Amino acid sequence: MRKQKKRALRPLELWNPGAIEKWLEDEAAKGWQLEDCGRALAVFKAIEPGTYRVRLQPQRPETPEARRERGEAFRKMGWDCTAVIVGDDDYDCEVCYCNDPSVPELDTDPVAWGWAWEKPLRHSWRVAWAVLGLLVALPLLMAVLAPRKSVLEALLCQNLFWLRLVVMFVLGVAMLRRLWYLRRMRRQLAAGLVPDSGSWRRDRRWQQVIILLFLLCWMLPVISNMAPLWRVEPDTASLPYIAPVELLEGTDKAYWEFETANYVYQSTPLAPDRFGLQYRGENGEHVRNAADRLRFEILAKALYRERAADFQKNYLDATETAVENGAFDEAMLLTAGEEQLFLARTGKVVYALWVDFPADLEESIQHVAAELEK
Numbered sequence: 001m002r003k004q005k006k007r008a009l010r011p012l013e014l015w016n017p018g019a020i021e022k023w024l025e026d027e028a029a030k031g032w033q034l035e036d037c038g039r040a041l042a043v044f045k046a047i048e049p050g051t052y053r054v055r056l057q058p059q060r061p062e063t064p065e066a067r068r069e070r071g072e073a074f075r076k077m078g079w080d081c082t083a084v085i086v087g088d089d090d091y092d093c094e095v096c097y098c099n100d101p102s103v104p105e106l107d108t109d110p111v112a113w114g115w116a117w118e119k120p121l122r123h124s125w126r127v128a129w130a131v132l133g134l135l136v137a138l139p140l141l142m143a144v145l146a147p148r149k150s151v152l153e154a155l156l157c158q159n160l161f162w163l164r165l166v167v168m169f170v171l172g173v174a175m176l177r178r179l180w181y182l183r184r185m186r187r188q189l190a191a192g193l194v195p196d197s198g199s200w201r202r203d204r205r206w207q208q209v210i211i212l213l214f215l216l217c218w219m220l221p222v223i224s225n226m227a228p229l230w231r232v233e234p235d236t237a238s239l240p241y242i243a244p245v246e247l248l249e250g251t252d253k254a255y256w257e258f259e260t261a262n263y264v265y266q267s268t269p270l271a272p273d274r275f276g277l278q279y280r281g282e283n284g285e286h287v288r289n290a291a292d293r294l295r296f297e298i299l300a301k302a303l304y305r306e307r308a309a310d311f312q313k314n315y316l317d318a319t320e321t322a323v324e325n326g327a328f329d330e331a332m333l334l335t336a337g338e339e340q341l342f343l344a345r346t347g348k349v350v351y352a353l354w355v356d357f358p359a360d361l362e363e364s365i366q367h368v369a370a371e372l373e374k
Contacts, residue, residue, distance in 0.1 A: 004046045009211070010037055014085065014093055015124035015182060017056040017117065019200035024095065026200075028052035034095050037085040040211075050099050055106050057094045058120050059084070078103035093120075114189030121189075125182050128175045135172050152302055156271040156294070167213050174210050234267040236275040239291035240351050240371035244279045247287060247359045257282050270295045281357075290352040297348050304345040307352055308332065311341045327369035333361065346372040 014020070024034055031049035034042060062070075071081050079096040086092055096106060107113040155165070244258040261280040267273060273293040280286055290307075294300045312318050315336030323331035323344070331344035342353040342361050351368055353361065 005035075006032060006044045006046075008042050008044065009208070010040055010042045014056075014120060015178060016185075016203055017093070019203045020085070021054045021056060023200040023204065024054040025052055028054065028097065033097060034083040034085075036083055037095075039086050051101070053098045053101075053105075055079070055096045055098075056085070057081075057096060057106065058116050059092045059094055074106070077106070079106055111192050114192070117189065118186075121182055121186055125179065125186075128178045128182070132172060132175045132179075135168050135175075138168070150306060152299075152306055156268060156274070156292070156299070156303070157266065164217075167217055170209065171213055174206060177206065234265050234273040234275065235293075236265060236273055236291070238374075239273060239275065239293060239349065240368040241277070241289050241291065242287075242353050242364045242367065244281070244287040246364065246367070247355060247361075258285075258287065261286070270299060285357040286355070288352075288354040290354075292350045294348045294350070300345055300348045300350050303350045304330065304343060307341075307350070308334065308343055311336075311339075311343075311354075315339060323365060325365070325369045327373045331365075333365075342368070344368060344372070 027034070027044060028047065029049060029051065031047055032044035033047045033052075035045045036043040059067075074081055074096060078100050079098045081094045081096045083095045084092050085095060107116070258279040258281050260277065262276070262278040264274070264276040266275070271292055271294050274291065276288070276290040278286060278288040292300070292303060294303065308320075311334050312320075315334075318334045318336040318339075321333045321335070323333055323342070325331060327346060328344045329346050331342075334341040334343065338357055340355050340359065340361060342351075342365060344351045344365075349372060351372070353364060353368070355361070
């Protein structure tokens with residue numbers, strides 16, 4: 001026995017009414033008529049399969065009595081208004097069915113049809129621009145709230161930050177696509193033409209992607225909090241490291257004692273193995289090791305350039321000396337007074353050694369080269 005009701009994820013938005021009409025006509029040919037449609041779900045009731053015309057009518061600001069009278073007039077014409085599709089805050093749409101090919105259209109004048117839809121389309125236009133503005137403002141807001149962390153560093157540190165960027169990019173493309181179609185539709189309406197709705201199946205795929213992305217945005221904090229449950233331990237033993245005592249050999253500071261001031265061990269999707277160790281001497285001196293094995297070489301190159309640029313930005317008088325060694329794809333030594341930064345990259349591995357007291361880094365450079373050659 002055939003079921004009498006079915007529910008489906010609402011696949012389309014009201015900015016393209018022609019595509020919704022085609023979708024509902026295809027459902028009617030299969031024996032399903034729209035009975036109710038909220039913001040997420042559409043409810044269908046079983047009917048006799050056949051060839052139906054479906055037309056959407058934006059609801060107007062009118063009294064309930066006037067709406068009932070208009071519904072009676074539509075039924076006398078051969079059109080039955082069976083459901084209302086909930087739209088954006090400003091408007092909903094009535095759905096009218098007709099299975100008699102001899103009945104005239106509800107709207108025979110394209111200009112009048114354009115007047116009826118101008119407000120809904122203009123509202124959808126504003127919503128698309130608002131979403132685009134929000135997508136642009138979010139990275140700027142993040143930069144203001146966390147000025148010390150670059151986008152690249154956030155991308156490498158957080159488990160799902162890269163996924164947020166993908167979501168924002170796809171949503172931006174979807175909004176640009178909507179604006180392009182709306183601009184074309186409004187131009188066609190202004191010229192007295194009925195807009196070409198295109199393929200409702202293509203629009204449905206796009207809308208389903210948008211719905212999934214919004215759901216993903218809501219779920220990302222939860223997923224991000226769960227990420228440590230399956231995070232693997234970083235393989236930091238295979239990354240180069242220089243102990244503070246090695247920097248003091250042959251100097252009159254061999255008696256200094258260092259204690260750990262800060263440390264970070266991480267394994268994220270884009271940076272499987274990374275650590276940062278900072279030591280502080282008894283007189284305020286610092287030694288910092290930072291080593292990262294990244295997923296892609298292009299990220300390693302970007303991190304190498306960013307660390308060099310950060311040092312040069314903080315020390316405008318820094319001098320740069322190229323380090324020639326076959327173990328490195330690129331390496332440099334940046335010096336500004338007692339501040340020194342040795343920076344090297346081999347493939348996907350980036351290593352940085354920073355000290356703020358006079359120290360001969362030659363032995364340390366050879367040690368790092370030997371470690372990376374392994």
